[in-house]
Amino acid sequence: MNSYGSRVLTDGIDLSQYERNPVLLWMHRRSWEPGVMPIGKVENLRVEDGKLIGTPVFDQNDDFAKRIESKWENGYLRMASAGLEPIETTPDPALVLPGQTRETVTRSKLVEVSIVDIGGNDEALQLYGQEGKLLKLAAGEDSPRLPLLQEKKEADPDTGNDAGEGEEINNTKINLTKMTKEQLALLGLPETATEEQATAALNLMKGRADNAEQIQLAAVTQAVDQAVAERRILAEQRDHFIKLGKSAGVQMLRDTLSTMHPQQKPGEVINLGKQSAPGAGEAPKTYTKLSEVPEAERLELRKNNPGEYMRLFKEEYGVDCPKLED
Secondary structure, X not given: OOOOOOOEOHHHEEOHHHHHOOEEEEOOOOOOOOOOOXXXXXXXXXEEOOEEXXXXXXXXXXXXXXXXXXXXXXXXXXXXXXXXXXXXEEOOHHHOOOOOOEOEEEEEEEEEEEEEOOOOHHHOEEEEOHHHOEOOOOOOOOOOOOOEOEOOOOXXXXXXXXXXXXXXXXXXXXXXXXXXXHHHHXXXXXXXXOHHHHHHHHHHHHHHHHHHXXXXXXXXXXXXXXXXXXXXOOHHHHHHXXXXXXXXXXXXXXXXXXXXXXXXXXXXXXXOOOXXXXXXOOOOOXXXXXXXXXXXXXXXXXXXXXXXXXHHHHHHHOOOOOOOOX
């Protein structure tokens, strides 16, 4: 369910118009805003397993678009939002989710796709009304494009009169009460809990989550600093592996670092003569990943064949090798 109190069925989204003009915008900003231009296009658009999927391609001749691309490729922006125009809605109870206050959008038209900065539910969807203007819906406010749900009220026990077929009601309060009870149960609070008690429980939960994140970051940083001290990685690679640990988890980071052998200083390497070196006269060995390269050969490979070293590094850890320094 989206922030409009409704839901959109993915199978009902018409892509035909958008495929003729697959425009990629920034924050749903349209042409009537001064200086606003598309930042690219979307390729390979399709629906798979109930999801609308596509690949953003940024305009390389637009400096602003290239800045957005950089943040997208580096993970600082992660959300793409669909701009949809509702075509057909239904109050069918079979399609209504708990807490839903507006009809379900069964058919819609994809108007544009935007890169957005906030990845929450509010920015995961943008609906358009008449003449392409953004659809703004306050709580309880009606709109022909996205009507409030209607239901038949029970007969008045005092008068015996029906409330009327399809009389519109604003069930925001009813749904909110139901949602609040569910939330209180998740917080371990009784239904009689006050708003202050709920707020305190939420603050406690947030504090624990923040503390857990800090503990994980400290563990990741400690593991990376230890790897630098043991010469398993270079000091210049510290930020790269901290980022890897934050996304993959501290245990995965430790497992990865444990496979990397400490690098040796030049004075610690025993230089063997061509005749006495193991395997002298044999064909050069080939490797599929970095951990297969003997420790005595790794520094020489890094120095004399950096391209092969970087290839084996990526095969080993699944990420691109940081830039090699002399």
